[in-house]
Amino acid sequence: MPLRSDWSTKSCPIARSLDTLGDAWTLVVLRELFVGNSRFDGLREELGIADNVLATRLRAIVDAGLAIKVPYGGTSRPRYEYRLSEVGRDALPVLHALARWGAKHSEAPAGVQPMVIACATCGGPSSSTDWCATCQAPLTVENTEWHRPGKPGRPIRLATAS
Ligand SMILES: [Zn+2]
Numbered sequence: 001m002p003l004r005s006d007w008s009t010k011s012c013p014i015a016r017s018l019d020t021l022g023d024a025w026t027l028v029v030l031r032e033l034f035v036g037n038s039r040f041d042g043l044r045e046e047l048g049i050a051d052n053v054l055a056t057r058l059r060a061i062v063d064a065g066l067a068i069k070v071p072y073g074g075t076s077r078p079r080y081e082y083r084l085s086e087v088g089r090d091a092l093p094v095l096h097a098l099a100r101w102g103a104k105h106s107e108a109p110a111g112v113q114p115m116v117i118a119c120a121t122c123g124g125p126s127s128s129t130d131w132c133a134t135c136q137a138p139l140t141v142e143n144t145e146w147h148r149p150g151k152p153g154r155p156i157r158l159a160t161a162s
Contacts (some may be wrong), residue, residue, distance in 0.1 A: 065088075
């Protein structure tokens with residue numbers, strides 16, 4: 001059952017975007033797809049999400065054109081992974097904006113390193129959602145690295161992850 005009415009035909013593009021992106025699970029699943037966590041089991045483990053909720057969200061993500069479902073592995077029992085489409089990849093600045101807003105207006109758990117969005121061209125951290133503030137390169141999937149909070153180690157290069 002939908003949580004609200006259909007906003008897909010609203011005149012405001014923010015409302016229309018929320019018709020597709022306005023579900024919290026959808027956004028965190030997209031976050032995982034950006035870092036290459038693209039299979040059901042990995043998503044379930046990272047998100048701590050119930051199987052039926054994850055299956056419903058993945059179906060909605062595919063139906064909305066944000067990702068495509070691709071078979072992998074052997075042929076005896078088909079298994080699938082989810083790859084961001086161009087439509088889904090275009091949501092990267094949305095996630096960056098959420099990260100920036102959250103860093104400014106919500107409190108992180110004690111001791112957790114902040115999320116850093118970095119430009120892969122120059123290595124500089126970016127304070128923008130879609131452009132490197134240092135070298136002005138676009139922060140595309142191919143040119144962005146994330147230092148994820150609570151996940152020490154090397155930054156994740158988004159392009160190589162998906
Ligand atoms: Zn740069």
